[in-house]
Amino acid sequence: MRLPLTLTAGLLLTIATLTTGHAQNDAAGTVTVDHAWARATPGGAKTGAVYMTITNNGAVAERLTGGASPDAATVQVHEMKVVNNVMQMREVPGGLAIPAHGTVTLKPGSYHVMLIGLKKPLKAGDAVPLTLRFDKAAAMTINVPVEAMGADDMGGMKMQ
Numbered sequence: 001m002r003l004p005l006t007l008t009a010g011l012l013l014t015i016a017t018l019t020t021g022h023a024q025n026d027a028a029g030t031v032t033v034d035h036a037w038a039r040a041t042p043g044g045a046k047t048g049a050v051y052m053t054i055t056n057n058g059a060v061a062e063r064l065t066g067g068a069s070p071d072a073a074t075v076q077v078h079e080m081k082v083v084n085n086v087m088q089m090r091e092v093p094g095g096l097a098i099p100a101h102g103t104v105t106l107k108p109g110s111y112h113v114m115l116i117g118l119k120k121p122l123k124a125g126d127a128v129p130l131t132l133r134f135d136k137a138a139a140m141t142i143n144v145p146v147e148a149m150g151a152d153d154m155g156g157m158k159m160q
Contacts, residue, residue: 030058031098031137036144038115039108040124048072048122050113050130050144051106056098063135064104064113065095071128073117080109089114095135124148 036052056062067075077092096111098104106112113130115122122128127143134140 031056031062031134031140033132033140033142036130036142038122038128038144038146040146040149041118041122042149043121045121046116046118048115048118048128049078049108050115050128051108052113052144053103053105054098055103056100058137059100060136061100062098062137063095064098065133065135067113067130067132067139069115069128069130071119071122072115073119074115075130076114076116077111078114079111122146 032055034053034055036050038048038050041048054064064077066077069075077096078089079092079096080087080089082088091114092111096104096106104111113132115128124146126146128146129141130144131139131141
């Protein structure tokens with residue numbers, strides 16, 4: 001049986017996306033976002049976090065400066081770190097640097113995209129639409145899958 005060309009192309013694109021871990025590029029192909037995910041939040045939570053790997057395929061340094069989501073009032077780039085034995089979380093002033101031909105991983109306990117003023121809880125199995133904004137590259141909209149509350153940076157369950 002022969003499938004129509006448009007259906008065949010659509011199936012191939014879907015298979016390619018699934019086998020590459022849902023990697024997405026900006027329009028020029030300069031920035032690639034891979035393995036984006038968020039943790040589910042308890043009911044009533046007003047914040048959530050999104051993690052991902054960002055690769056700058058370009059010859060010039062780039063910055064992730066923020067974003068937007070219809071599911072949150074504000075989207076910021078944050079960093080968690082320990083200072084004087086106290087865990088601190090703060091917005092990254094000026095955005096997160098992504099070196100030319102380099103990769104930065106946003107993960108729990110480190111850099112992440114903070115969703116502030118959640119309009120509804122993040123539920124496992126759902127997806128969060130998220131537009132990422134960069135200093136030079138075009139904005140990129142992705143759908144971020146929501147994993148269980150105990151998920152680790154591989155999207156699996158964290159072992160205690």
